Amino acid sequence: MLKRIVIGVVALAVAAAVAAAGWYYRPWSPFSPASVRALDDPAAYPETFQRMDEILPSSPIAAPAPSPLERAPAPLEIAYEWLGEDKALDAYLEEGRVTGLTVLRDGVVVAQDFRHGAGPDTRFTSWSVAKSVVAVLIARAVELGLIESLDDPAERYAPQFAGTDYGAVSLRHLLMMSAGVDFNEEYSPERPSDVRPLFFNAFILGRDVDAMVGEIRSNRAPGEDNHYVSPNSHVLSAVVRGAWDAPLAQIVERELWAALGMTGAASWLQNRADGRAIPIGYCCLQATSEDYARFGQFLLQDGVWNGEARLPEGFVNQAGVPNAPFQEPGATPYPGRGYGLHFWVPENYDGEFYAAGVFGQYIWIDRRRGVVIAQNAGDPVWDVRYPEAVTVFRAIAEHVAPLDAGGDDGGPGTGEAGDGGDEGEGGLEP
Structure with missing residues (x-):
């Protein structure tokens, strides 16, 4: 027995x-x-960050009207000073595990570099660079009248958050990363984190991302400080979905990929591979290096493309600078950087701002020089390397568009996409 x-x-x-x-x-x-x-x-x-949509479920984004950028490539033979010594750009690219780099001047591709098996058609994952894409879609919805005001509460357009602590938070405070929620944005597996379970549980358990974010509680009033957390961006992505009443990938395809003439197919990760899928709105776009750069060029041109203003007047001016004293570099919890409306601002900024993602993803925009730099990487110590990355981007911009040698310091350049207009003092009032 x-x-x-x-x-x-x-x-x-x-x-x-x-x-x-x-x-x-x-x-x-x-x-x-x-x-x-x-x-x-x-x-x-x-290597992994080049095939994220092979590893995880995603929605496809087509490039239905490709319009290649003009090209005038030249070697980037650059040395810059770092820690008291001259250092070659190639050393930075190797040490930072950079997989793709595209440099535009006035909308023209002037340099590219691909490593670790990547190439022009590789779809690199964006990580949090996608947060800035979501912000631009919010601005596009304002331009189209789908969103009435940035001071509207999130629940007006994303009713799934009604009754949650996120529901009454304004779109403006979400864009400013000032929602007042209790959330630990820690990426290291060796320290306590809220964002890692949010990410992994979405894919491993197929959990509803909207529902997980709706469980987060506030611990202070919105608009009091700069606290960068991914759920803020996910709520904004739900607002985008609600404003258009359409899937996020379809909106991206129509409003950005088709409208801007992106040349490569893209994708956006989602938590499941079935009809209950929800896009991960705080990260997870896959696109080519050149198309990331083209997105930056669109912002360099103040949201004007082929003569059409596609964003509210003044949005780029407002998005690319701190909107409150607590967003200034030195006032945020993030050394050497400040924040605008879902874009970062470097220390001693002078017409420079950027989108950034963990592990070394950047779209750097230098409005004075008319330069855009898109970088993708798989750098485990990207946070330690951040000050060097800023030094490198500034050295590249100075190399391809030196202001003392005919560079334009009066605003964004022109290039194939058309004139982006002046860098005036306007602000986004809605």
Whole structure:
């Protein structure tokens, strides 16, 4: 009798182990919890971040009207001073595990560099650069009258957040990363984090991202400080979906990829591969290096493309500078940088602002020089390397568009996409 019981228990344990292994590895599916956990291997970041939409579910974004940028490539033979010594650009690219780099001057591709098996058609993941894409879609919705005011509460356009602590937060405070919520944006697996469970539970457990974000509580009033947290951007992405009453990938395809003539197909990650999928609105766009740069050029031109103003007048001016004293570099919790409306601002900014994503993703915009730099990377110590990245971007901009040698210091350049207008003092009033 005892022998039969032992055999039964062992059989149940084996069956449970097999079932657990099947659930974890899912050999019948292209997506599995095991593949998600593989994202935690820093040594593989440069390669992994080139195939995120092979590892995780996504929605496709087509490029239905490709319009290649003009090209005038030249070698980037640059040395810059770092820690008291001259350093070559190539050393930075190698040490920072940079996979793709595209440099535009006045809308013309003047330099590109690809490494770690990447190339012009590689779809690099954006990480939090996508937050800035969401912000631009908010501005586009204002321009179209789909959103009445940035001071409207999020729940007006995203009713799934009605009754949550996010529901009454204004779009403006969400854009400013000043929502007053209690959330720990810590990326290291070795320290307590709220953002890691938010990301991994969406894919491993297929949890509803809107519902997870709706559980977050506030611990102070909005508009009091700068506290960068990913759920703010996800709520804004839900506002975008609600304003258009359409899936996020379709909106991106129509309002950005088709309208700006992006040349490469893209994708946006979502939590599931079925009809209940929700896009991960705080990150997770996949696009080519050149198309990231083109997005930056659109902002360099104040949201004007082929002569059409596609964003509210003054939005770029407001998005690319601090909107409150607590957003200034030195006042934020983030050394060497300030914040605007879902864009970062470097220390001693002079017409410069940028979109940024973890592990070394950047779209750097220098409005005085008419320069855009798109960088993708798989750098585990991107945060330590940040001050050097700013130094490198400024050295590249000075190299390709020196102000003392005919560079234009009066505003953004022109290029194939048309005149972006002046850099005036306007602000986004809605």
